[in-house]
Amino acid sequence: MKVLIDDKVHNYHSIWMEDEIIFAIDQRKLPFIFEIFEAKTLKDTCFAIKEMVVRGAPLIGVTTAYGLLQVSMTSKEVDIRKFISVIKNAMNKLSKTRPTAVDLFNAINRIEQVLDEKETVQQNQQKIKIEVEKIEEETLQEAKQIGEVGNAVIPENGVVMTICNAGALATIDYGTALAPIRKAHESKKNITVYVNETRPRMQGARLTAWELYNESIEHYIIADSAAGYYLSQKKIDVVIVGADRVTFNGDVANKIGTYTLSVLCKENNVPFYIALPHSTFDLNLEFGKDIIIEQRDGLEVQTAMSIDTIDDIEVKRRIIHFPESKNLNPAFDITPAQNVTGYITPSGIVKPSEIRKFLKK
Amino acid sequence: MKVLIDDKVHNYHSIWMEDEIIFAIDQRKLPFIFEIFEAKTLKDTCFAIKEMVVRGAPLIGVTTAYGLLQVSMTSKEVDIRKFISVIKNAMNKLSKTRPTAVDLFNAINRIEQVLDEKETVQQNQQKIKIEVEKIEEETLQEAKQIGEVGNAVIPENGVVMTICNAGALATIDYGTALAPIRKAHESKKNITVYVNETRPRMQGARLTAWELYNESIEHYIIADSAAGYYLSQKKIDVVIVGADRVTFNGDVANKIGTYTLSVLCKENNVPFYIALPHSTFDLNLEFGKDIIIEQRDGLEVQTAMSIDTIDDIEVKRRIIHFPESKNLNPAFDITPAQNVTGYITPSGIVKPSEIRKFLKK
Secondary structure (H helix, E strand, O other), rough: OEEEEOOOEOOOOOEEEEOEEEEEEOOOOOOOOOOOOOOOOOHHHHHHHHHHOOOOHHHHHHHHHHHHHHHHOOOOOOOOOHHHHHHHHHHHHHHHHOOOOOOHHHHHHHHHHHHOOOHHHHHHHHHHHHHHHHHHHHHHHHHHHHHHHHHHHOOOOOOEEEEEEOHHHHOOOOOOOOHHHHHHHOOOOOOOOEEEEEOOOOOOHHHHHHHHHOOOOEEEEEHHHHHHHHHHOOOOEEEOOOOOOOOOOOOEEEOHHHHHHHHHHHHOOOOEEEEHHHEOOOOOOOOHHOOOOOOOOOOHOOOOOEEEEOOOOOOEEEOOOOOOOEEEEEEEEEEEEOOOEEEEEEEEEEHHHHHHHHHHH | EEEEOOEEEEEEEOEEEEOEEEEEOOOOOOOOOOEEEEOOHHHHHHHHHHHHOOOOHHHHHHHHHHHHHHHHOOOOOHHHHHHHHHHHHHHHHHHHHOOOOOOHHHHHHHHHHHHOOOOHHHHHHHHHHHHHHHHHHHHHHHHHHHHHHHHOOOOOOEEEEEOOOOOOOHOOOOOOHHHHHHHHHOOOOOEEEEEOOOOOHHHHHHHHHHHHHHHOOOEEEEHHHHHHHHHHHHOOOOEEEEOOOEEEOOOEEEEHHHHHHHHHHHHOOEEEEEEEOHEEOOOOOHHHHHOOEOOOHHHOOOEEEEOOOOOOOOEEEOOOOOOOOOEEOOOEEEEEEHHEEEEEEEEEEEEEHHHHHHHHH
């Protein structure tokens, strides 16, 4: 990911580790302020996920993996049972940060499977390190592959619509839904992106817009409620979004508003794609209706992160609703499999009718 | 309309005239600041409509009528041709303030029709006054009738969803879409209202929420993108919205996001009603596709009216998007007649299949 700060271009990952410290771009105040958050303890890591310093399903998975590696590396336990108990306690804490993104639980499961009471603490630490590096490597690799695969659904001079941020900031780099867009741009297709601002937290208008700007990809931000207008006007060739969890039957949990886009696409015959790595499939859940939908604080809807002027930047959440009213804030919704044209996966595009067969492999 | 200010309840209309001055609740800073705007000249009146001091199709119509009455009353012309030319010049200026609400043009047409070159200036002034008072009286009367008629579609313990503000603030009092809600509440139905916040200008979260609070009607504000979630969860019994213009075939121009709600209602078998006075029907246009959709300044999307804290109220439009990105801001969209369950009019509920017959009467 190239990032423009003070007119200089830097190359960044959204997250990385140095020794036992996790470094991550703080996504709460982006794009107004670019800051690196340092997580030195498990408490910091849990805070980072819960308070959305990091967000996006694949990145939540990687952060979880890094968090467990950090706990493993900093543990002073010499007794293997106690060591494993420390790791499992950390897993328990991490699992309670956010309920919807399955990548979090998939990362925990993968690391849980390498734990071995019959081996030494050092051997376990080494195994955890190897598994976390595999998760990291796969996340980077799969994002690139999603880009290659998904580029096929974007026409020359194509107009793509997306919601939320499924970009480099939602993975380690490159993105899921933004990966095909990046690849199309790299391959000189003259594309335009319509970015749903993505209330309440504005991940589209804050994060996706910022990424597209940094990549010099032509784009427009629209209010979420304007998506229907542009889809009905036949302005959009294809909608590509990310996912927080896809169940065995192909139902999709993703950012609130995704279901609405899928219904609008069906109504207007616009292809609707979900771009996701393998870690976002949930092989333990059959149907979307069984996914827990996170209800976040109504204050997130009542306020918006804002700045007064471009020059005088005091980034604050400020009140934009009538403050005496109650708010409801479901963070995700469920898009039924039959509304999906295809799943853009690292190993190819999968149709809803083929998803069970694909996942059983 | 009862209004709570400083813990006192007042009775207000959203607009009124005293002598030649037009007074209107300034809707730009509501609900954070309650101020009365005074329009003393045609320039003030045009400003009030264009800058959305007043908004809502029926209120735009009444403001236009008051504006013409003001010009008529303050004109010093004694020559009838010159007087009529002054009125027509005012009509021309008012017609350029906002393009979508047909009530504006219907008010102009009604007043244009009473002008008579064969009579004196004084006689013309008197006729304009009578016509404006008729418009005023009809607007008040029709809002009440819409309430009576529309109450029938709201069940006992009903949950109603709406978008934007089609309340007392969009008419002189009582409202269009909010009229059945007020009536249902008055008749002791235990109702709940889901209010779409209505980006970009937040008329739902600022104005409708404020009206419902003042009436002690239970309500929740949601992000526009959460409407699909609640409609798919079968939480909503009926959706009632207003209109800016309804064409001869029943197509509806209304606040951006209305079309999306209609598609979501169709998908989830939720009744979708348009509540409107007769002045919002456009008998000169056949199809919705011929309605001019107002594209407003992208700055409205890039910013949100906000306050820092409840105690320290500095109401300002502040930046909430990445400021380097471009924004698109269509203010309205078109809902095709076939997505509408019925039109709640002052003279009864009309089905889309009956709309031509109804309008030909």
